[in-house]
Amino acid sequence: MPATIPVADVELLADLLVPVEPVGVVLFAHGSGSSRHSPRNVAVAHTLNDRALATVLVDLLTPEEERVDERTAELRFDIGLLAGRLAGIVDWLATDPTLGGLPVGLFGASTGAAGALVAAAARPERVRAVVSRGGRPDLAGEALARVRAPSLLLVGGRDEQVIGLNESAMTSLDGVAELRVVPGATHLFEEPGTLEQVADEAGTWFTTHLRR
Template sequence: MTTALIHIDSGTTTMEGMLELPRSAAGVVLFAHGSGSSRLSPRNNHVARVLRDAGIGTLLLDLLTPGEDRQTYNRFDIALLVGRLRAAAAWLGAQEATTALPLGLFGASTGAAAALQLAADPAVPVAAVVSRGGRPDLAGLDALRAVEAPTLLIVGGADEPVIALNEQAYAELGCVKRLMIVPGATHLFEEPGTLDEVARLAADWFAGYFAGG
């Protein structure tokens, strides 16, 4: 396993992140954290550990600086988040260790909208997308309809408002897609075993499409 604390220039700030690559990684997943979260998110780190155990590299980074995150509106500035993700994807594409690896995007909450907007850009080679308790509806109709990367939407069975929003977004996606509802899970997947199920679903999705790519 190769682990490195990295810094990425986004043009407006420098993002700090942790890149971890298993030996002979099948691909690398860039995490797009949700509103009010960071690269230290215990939920995303749990998922990332499962991905690495499955032979998939991970990059978790802070999309917003602490000062930016204190301004709540920044958490919902999808264009700002997309710009930061784009810089991270470009950085991965320029590194010797990751340039040849398929790229996956894992988005949570508002980060899912940013991930899907990035995936809608034909200039960014995204192999697969996973959303956990996300707001894919915030990506907008044009972006949703332009996404070609296979996309998995995961929602908690007790998270009814978000289920409806995911169903609306799902209907607009024209790519290979799947909507999975985890029974009994609330928005943060805090119930026993539910986050493990999210991680398993994500690992299977990325592994399948990384291999196919």
């Protein structure tokens, strides 16, 4: 279901998928240069829907900002901007008649994972779980120590540089956190079966930690 979400002084385009009797809602934060139409995130979202989790796939930049970012790549690494908009969407979800009573999870990929963790630190009473796929949690900086939501970091076994960055971030996460390496996967999890493993692990993490 298409939606327009007002956040601060902009309106963000989103796709909402709401199963019958959802037990939670997961907000997606895509990575640099991607969008709500990311085939990998859409595939993960469908798996979560099968587990009775509502999903929100959203463009964190406006169309005008996207055009600027395509030329300069300056906004995709603006973690403060991305996190602020994610926190604003979390606030908007609280007012939605269907989704407002549901616990919230955040699923972040690449730079979106840093934004998700900063937003989780800013909304500890609302965000109940975080999953990072091939993420850059190191870019969340000092906010990592304030994250209270149980956080799962999933990294490809062949994505060696990002494994190191995730290991470093793990030392700063003060709450419940796990780093799991998906054997044989590269950064985008394009190898057969690897994205399915990500979706399955994310589904289990969210259904375990998103409780009313």
